[in-house]
Amino acid sequence: MKIYEEKNRVIVSGLEDFEPKHVFECGQCFRWDKEEDGSYTGIAHSRVLNVKKEGDIVIFDNTSRADFEGIWMDYFDIGRDYSAIKDRLRKLDEHLERSVEFGYGIRLLKQDVWETTVSFIISANNAIPKIKKTIETLSYLANEEAVEYKGRKFYAFPSPLTIQRFHETCVDNCKAGYRAQYIKDSCNMIIRKDVDLERLDELDSHECRKELMRLPGVGPKVADCIMLFALQKFDAFPVDVWVKRVISSLYSQEDMSLNKMREFALDRFGELAGFAQQYLFYYARENGVGRK
Structure with a gap:
């Protein structure tokens, strides 16, 4: 894999097992949108990034090499050997062999724990377009931090303190329905450290799942999603x-x-x-x- 920086973008060649459509449309994230040119633009860690694949190179636009190596490589799990993982899965059965070939470019993102928790509370019994709209509206109404990219404003996901201290009404107005109360109650529990998100990665999967399920609106499936998509507990298996x-x-x-x-x-x-x-x-x- 070769990495070089050019005019506020990082270009990577030889990045195997990375297909933007597979990464952003496999159900693990909600803040990435497909553009007319086939690229994807999203916001994470208060930074906006555009990702496009052209042949055997991947272009990460609106970032420096320092941020790419310090943030995005970890976020996209670039250091992990997915070819070896897929080889092991293929050998388990024909169904996995077929699934791996179909979604060959999937990588599991390492997302923010709090944002992932709220996102999957919102996802319960909900359609993806509505989930995305609710998350965007919540972020816009909280207005914690706005980032501009190509004439558009993107809003960072609000922290628990932002929601509790200043913008609790934004939860009521983001069209989360009955899930709004779950979000506010979970927010308060996290601020009080009744559930400490910062130490979840120290727990084994069984204890982590139990701890997450103490939060309102977090059942087994949502807990497994948080564990898999934010905490990299790869033995989690969300069932929808x-x-x-x-x-x-x-x-x-x-x-x-x-x-x-x-x-x-x-x-x-x-x-x-x-x-x-x-x-x-x-x-x-x-x-x-x-x-x-």
Whole structure:
């Protein structure tokens, strides 16, 4: 992999296993939008970035090499050998082999824990366009920090203190519905350190899941999403409607409960369960697996 900087952008050649569409449309994030030229623009860590792939190079626009190496390499999990992970998954069964080939460019993002928590509380029983709109509206109304890029303003996600001290009404007005109270209550618990987000990565997956589920609006699926998409606990296996369909359709005739599906996945995929979940989820959703 070669990295060089040119006019406020970083160009990377030889970056294997990275396809922007797969990364940003596999269900793990909500603040990246596709542009007319096929690139994706989003905001994370109070910075706006545009990502575009042209042939065998990936262009990261609106960043310096220092920020790319200090922030974005970690965010995009660039240091991890996904080819080795995919090789291991392919050998497990034909369904994973097919899913890995389909979503070959997926990488698991390392997102902010608080933003991920609120985002997946909002995601419960909700459609992706509405989830994205609610998150954008919450960020806009809180107005914690605005960043301009190509004539557009992007708003950083509000911290718990911002919401509690100054802009609690922004939660009521962001069209989160019944989830608004969950967000405010979770915010207060986190500020009081009833749940300490900063020490979650020190806990094993079982204890981390239990701790997260103390937050209002965080059930097993949302907890697993937070663990997988923010804390890099790769044995987490979020089960939603698409994962339920793919497990039921491809792996078992039994209509298993969500807990049994999770146990099945952990037993079958082990420490790679989270990676398997993303490949299976993306394959199932894009191909309508199990849809009647």
